[in-house]
Amino acid sequence: MRMISSGIARQMESSSWIRKMFEKGAELKRVYGSENVFDFSLGNPDIPPPAQAGEVLRVLADDLVRPLGMGYCPNAGLPPVRAALAEMLSSEQGVELRQEHVVVSCGAAGALNSFFRAVLEPGDEVICPAPYFVEYGAYCGHFGGILKPVASLPPRFALNFAAIKAALTEKTRVVLINSPNNPTGCVYNQDELRALGEWIESVNSQRESPVYLVSDEPYRFLAYDGVSVPPVLPLSRFAVVIGSFSKKLSMPGERIGYIAVNPELPDVQVLINAITLTTRTLGFVNAPVIGQHMIHAMLNEGVDMDVYLERRAAMADVLRGAGIRFQMPEGAFYFFPEVPGGGDDVKFVADLLARNVLAVPGSGFGYSGYFRLSFCVEVEVIRRSADAFKAVMQPYE
Amino acid sequence: MRMISSGIARQMESSSWIRKMFEKGAELKRVYGSENVFDFSLGNPDIPPPAQAGEVLRVLADDLVRPLGMGYCPNAGLPPVRAALAEMLSSEQGVELRQEHVVVSCGAAGALNSFFRAVLEPGDEVICPAPYFVEYGAYCGHFGGILKPVASLPPRFALNFAAIKAALTEKTRVVLINSPNNPTGCVYNQDELRALGEWIESVNSQRESPVYLVSDEPYRFLAYDGVSVPPVLPLSRFAVVIGSFSKKLSMPGERIGYIAVNPELPDVQVLINAITLTTRTLGFVNAPVIGQHMIHAMLNEGVDMDVYLERRAAMADVLRGAGIRFQMPEGAFYFFPEVPGGGDDVKFVADLLARNVLAVPGSGFGYSGYFRLSFCVEVEVIRRSADAFKAVMQPYE
Numbered sequence: 001m002r003m004i005s006s007g008i009a010r011q012m013e014s015s016s017w018i019r020k021m022f023e024k025g026a027e028l029k030r031v032y033g034s035e036n037v038f039d040f041s042l043g044n045p046d047i048p049p050p051a052q053a054g055e056v057l058r059v060l061a062d063d064l065v066r067p068l069g070m071g072y073c074p075n076a077g078l079p080p081v082r083a084a085l086a087e088m089l090s091s092e093q094g095v096e097l098r099q100e101h102v103v104v105s106c107g108a109a110g111a112l113n114s115f116f117r118a119v120l121e122p123g124d125e126v127i128c129p130a131p132y133f134v135e136y137g138a139y140c141g142h143f144g145g146i147l148k149p150v151a152s153l154p155p156r157f158a159l160n161f162a163a164i165k166a167a168l169t170e171k172t173r174v175v176l177i178n179s180p181n182n183p184t185g186c187v188y189n190q191d192e193l194r195a196l197g198e199w200i201e202s203v204n205s206q207r208e209s210p211v212y213l214v215s216d217e218p219y220r221f222l223a224y225d226g227v228s229v230p231p232v233l234p235l236s237r238f239a240v241v242i243g244s245f246s247k248k249l250s251m252p253g254e255r256i257g258y259i260a261v262n263p264e265l266p267d268v269q270v271l272i273n274a275i276t277l278t279t280r281t282l283g284f285v286n287a288p289v290i291g292q293h294m295i296h297a298m299l300n301e302g303v304d305m306d307v308y309l310e311r312r313a314a315m316a317d318v319l320r321g322a323g324i325r326f327q328m329p330e331g332a333f334y335f336f337p338e339v340p341g342g343g344d345d346v347k348f349v350a351d352l353l354a355r356n357v358l359a360v361p362g363s364g365f366g367y368s369g370y371f372r373l374s375f376c377v378e379v380e381v382i383r384r385s386a387d388a389f390k391a392v393m394q395p396y397e
Numbered sequence: 398m399r400m401i402s403s404g405i406a407r408q409m410e411s412s413s414w415i416r417k418m419f420e421k422g423a424e425l426k427r428v429y430g431s432e433n434v435f436d437f438s439l440g441n442p443d444i445p446p447p448a449q450a451g452e453v454l455r456v457l458a459d460d461l462v463r464p465l466g467m468g469y470c471p472n473a474g475l476p477p478v479r480a481a482l483a484e485m486l487s488s489e490q491g492v493e494l495r496q497e498h499v500v501v502s503c504g505a506a507g508a509l510n511s512f513f514r515a516v517l518e519p520g521d522e523v524i525c526p527a528p529y530f531v532e533y534g535a536y537c538g539h540f541g542g543i544l545k546p547v548a549s550l551p552p553r554f555a556l557n558f559a560a561i562k563a564a565l566t567e568k569t570r571v572v573l574i575n576s577p578n579n580p581t582g583c584v585y586n587q588d589e590l591r592a593l594g595e596w597i598e599s600v601n602s603q604r605e606s607p608v609y610l611v612s613d614e615p616y617r618f619l620a621y622d623g624v625s626v627p628p629v630l631p632l633s634r635f636a637v638v639i640g641s642f643s644k645k646l647s648m649p650g651e652r653i654g655y656i657a658v659n660p661e662l663p664d665v666q667v668l669i670n671a672i673t674l675t676t677r678t679l680g681f682v683n684a685p686v687i688g689q690h691m692i693h694a695m696l697n698e699g700v701d702m703d704v705y706l707e708r709r710a711a712m713a714d715v716l717r718g719a720g721i722r723f724q725m726p727e728g729a730f731y732f733f734p735e736v737p738g739g740g741d742d743v744k745f746v747a748d749l750l751a752r753n754v755l756a757v758p759g760s761g762f763g764y765s766g767y768f769r770l771s772f773c774v775e776v777e778v779i780r781r782s783a784d785a786f787k788a789v790m791q792p793y794e
Contacts, residue, residue: 001663002606004671005518005540012674044469057458057687061451072441073650106503106680113680117539121402138678142514143402143539209399253470253686266398274401277409281535283506288685289650290454 011138021349025358032356038385040373041358043182043333045250050301053251056294073289075280076272077104077258081296088299089260092220093231093241101268102260103275104287107252108218108244111259112139113282115240116174118274119212120145124173129159131336131365133182133216145173149366155327157184157336159192165199174212175200179229180219183365183372184336185329187223190230197235210238210266218244218257219332221302224309227330237264245295247333250303254291308333311375314382322389323397335373336362340396345371348392355388408535418746422755429753435782437770438755440579440730442647447698450648453691470686472677473669474501474655478693485696486657489617490628490638498665499657500672501684504649505615505641508656509536510679512637513571515671516609517542521570526556528733528762530579530613542570546763552724554581554733556589562596571609572597576626577616580762580769581733582726584620587627594632607635607663615641615654616729618699621706624727634661642692644730647700651688705730708772711779719786720794732770733759737793742768745789752785 004012021041028037076082082099090097105111116126122144128136130149137147150163164175175196179188197213204210215232220243223229233239241260246252259275261268279286286292312328315335319326326337339348345361345368352359352371362370375382401409418438425434473479479496487494502508513523519541525533527546534544547560561572572593576585594610601607612629617640620626630636638657643649656672658665676683683689709726716723716734723734736745742758742765749756749768759767772779 001601001604003662003664003668004515007518008515008671008675011678012671042469046468054458057454061454061458071443071647071650072439107682109680109682111680118401118405121404135678139680142679144541204398207398250468253468253683255682255685265400267400271400273409274405278405281408281532282539282679283503283508283510283536284681285504285506285652286650288652288688290687291685 007141021358021360024353028356028358036356038357038377038381038388040375040377041360042376043374044376045247045252045303046376046378047250047303047307049250050298050303052298052301053249053294056297057290060290060293073286073292075286076276077102077287078289078292078296081292084296084299085258085260089241093233093260095231095233095262097260097263100272101263102258103272103279104292105242105257105259105279106284106287107246107255107257108216108242109135109139109257110255110279110284110287111242111257112136112216113142114275114278114284115214115242115259116140116145117143117278117282118271120173123171125169125171126174126176127164127167127172128176129157129164131157131183131362131367131370133178134364134366136176140174148172151367152184152186157181157186157327159188159196161192161195161199164196168203168211172211173209174214176214176216178216180217180223180329180331182219182332183334183360183362185327185332185334187227187229187330193230193232193235197232197239200236200238204238212238212240214240214242216242218247221248222305222308222333223331224312225330229331233260233262237262237266248302249295249298251291251294254288254294256287256291256295308375311377311379311382314379315373315375318382318386318389321386322393324389324393333375335375336370337373339369339371340393342369345369351392352388355392357385357388357392404538418755418757421750425750425753425755434753434755435774435778435785436755437772437774437782438757439773440771441773442644442649442700443773443775444647444700444704446647447695447700449695449698450646450691453694454687457687457690470683470689472683473673474499474684475686475689475693478689481693481696482655482657486638490630490657492628492630492659494657494660497669498660499655500669500676501689502639502654502656502676503681503684504643504652504654505613505639506532506536506654507652507676507681507684508639508654509533509613510539511672511675511681512611512639512656513537513542514540514675514679515668517570520568522566522568523571523573524561524564524569525573526554526561528554528580528759528764528767530575531761531763533573537571545569548764549581549583554578554583554724556585556593558589558592558596561593565600565608569608570606571611573611573613575613577614577620577726577728579616579729580731580757580759582724582729582731584624584626584727590627590629590632594629594636597633597635601635609635609637611637611639613639615644618645619702619705619730620728621709622727626728630657630659634659634663645699646692646695648688648691651685651691653684653688653692705772708774708776708779711776712770712772715779715783715786718783719790721786721790730772732772733767734770736766736768737790739766742766748789749785752789754782754785754789
């Protein structure tokens with residue numbers, strides 16, 4: 001019998017590469033022992049959250065009897081949490097936000113779904129630089145939206161502004177960027193972003209249905225070598241920022257993020273009310289309330305970045321030692337190196353797998369010829385993987 | 398400018414009655430003081446969660462350093478939580494479930510969205526007895542589904558089986574029931590449910606795309622006077638059960654529910670995998686992980702039902718004293734009384750509002766001529782509302 005819808009059946013067939021590698025990795029670990037498998041497939045923060053997380057839980061435990069904040073909460077989030085986020089974002093973005101410009105979400109993934117549901121008509125298009133986080137296609141696809149990937153420019157994977165302009169149609173509703181980028185580690189600079197913002201403004205001056213500039217930035221806190229991640233809200237009245245505490249506080253399981261809108265957006269409250277409504281009716285209802293209390297108490301905290309710096313250096317050494325070409329990531333916790341000799345990324349990842357190294361082919365991010373390595377892995381594991389990479393590279397020498 | 402999609406713009410215009418009453422109530426409370434407003438509009442559990450909730454949070458606080466279970470979790474839920482839910486549901490439903498037949502969800506609302514996304518094609522129909530929880534329409538509407546309400550039979554609001562049969566079309570994909578019912582308090586009995594299950598089986602024997610029988614039962618634990626809530630899973634291979642801990646453990650803010658599928662469903666794993674996928678891609682990713690730990694530790698706990706029993710008795714006294722006709726609710730925490738003289742429910746609710754009593758018109762649940770009163774309110778407040786009800790009823794005497 002036909003148990004599920006045709007759209008979801010198609011999605012399941014093409015099920016994400018990351019998930020496939022996860023499953024293969026679990027199998028390898030069973031067979032060879034987890035210490036002998038080099039799993040660079042998942043962007044899963046493995047370092048503990050800041051110590052304050054425990055303090056907050058203890059306070060909440062005592063608050064239970066009053067009763068604590070576990071009852072229904074406004075769909076847009078606890079007012080003090082929205083206010084604190086607005087204050088944090090005002091300072092970070094250089095645009096003055098009040099709490100009514102911010103909605104607390106069920107992670108960045110929840111924010112993107114709520115936003116797409118609020119603005120997309122069936123058939124509307126979302127322009128997105130490739131490579132891109134593959135779930136974006138599913139997020140807009142739930143509501144009839146269509147992702148339009150536009151190849152970025154190696155080696156840095158800079159925005160291909162001419163190609164983005166060329167991709168614009170009457171159906172374009174969103175330009176979605178992700179910086180620091182997963183999978184490339186690229187941080188878009190002020191010049192590229194300013195050009196994008198100015199173009200969005202000029203496009204919208206002739207439109208009844210505006211194009212939104214959405215910046216998904218769960219890795220904002222994680223930029224290296226003094227690189228700054230330019231704020232997007234000042235670049236256009238149509239700018240929207242989406243963030244998450246999953247990586248910043250190493251608490252991806254509790255699902256807390258946010259969406260913030262430029263206060264100068266025309267009818268800004270209509271959009272915020274729509275996102276609040278879709279947050280409710282998509283079944284999030286509200287961001288998990290314990291997590292809201294936790295991030296509120298830790299807005300100025302972050303996990304120890306030195307851990308990631310050390311891992312990035314170790315991974316760069318391993319790649320250099322094997323003769324693999326790569327761009328040093330400016331942010332996030334991924335490398336996106338070239339497959340040697342312009343080869344097939346799916347085959348190369350299979351070769352890595354044969355040496356117990358788990359990676360994700362660039363094809364899984366809409367960009368073949370490259371592969372992604374996550375360095376959410378202990379530094380000793382990274383170092384021990386050096387021989388495997390060298391062995392895989394031997395035929396190419 | 399046109400900032401949001403046309404579908405969501407329509408939803409916002411017809412925004413839920415419950416929400417409207419909530420806003421009016423907040424205004425009244427500002428003006429008259431909250432002790433002078435009788436707010437029976439919201440089904441918001443106001444009694445504290447069981448004391449164990451605090452214990453669990455303290456254990457989690459200590460576990461943080463290991464690190465605790467705040468990292469990514471499988472999209473279908475923590476395996477020990479799924480296993481414990483399967484065990485609980487096996488005993489409750491009288492059908493043997495294993496963990497692979499259960500997905501932990503972001504509340505019942507999240508489960509319904511994940512399920513509808515997994516099975517509905519655009520244009521597919523969901524038959525639902527009226528009155529009904531009004532968000533059902535939005536849940537299936539996100540994915541192009543259409544809710545087809547079928548009026549239940551007063552005074553008990555029994556299933557109108559003949560009308561349900563008559564509503565079946567080639568597009569029917571789901572029959573969605575809610576027992577104990579919000580807003581009527583009706584618990585469907587074994588005879589009505591068995592007939593429904595047998596009919597679903599016979600319908601599906603001639604279909605390539607089966608009709609699912611979905612029972613949304615967040616109030617299962619809350620049945621009075623020894624009434625039992627019959628299990629739905631044994632009634633059909635196509636039966637699906639959705640539940641929540643929001644009411645049972647008074648923790649609606651943390652968003653934990655579940656969806657469980659009859660193990661005899663054809664290709665059962667295809668449906669479970671699809672629900673797991675949509676849980677991920679709709680942006681839930683996983684049910685909030687702290688909440689998962691909490692409900693795991695409290696599967697056999699529940700809030701003090703005597704509180705609700707006392708309130709139900711008090712509310713029945715108030716209604717009797719005012720000469721308002723009602724059916725005693727068999728479950729949940731709502732009354733759904735008749736508007737006197739077959740009158741206009743919207744007008745009657747406005748009359749109540751003029752006396753500082755907040756209720757929701759039956760029209761808000763697709764069933765005019767009645768109104769809903771929630772008794773999630775302290776018993777003294779219920780008693781003090783007696784004069785207001787009497788005053789409103791005076792013109793009808």
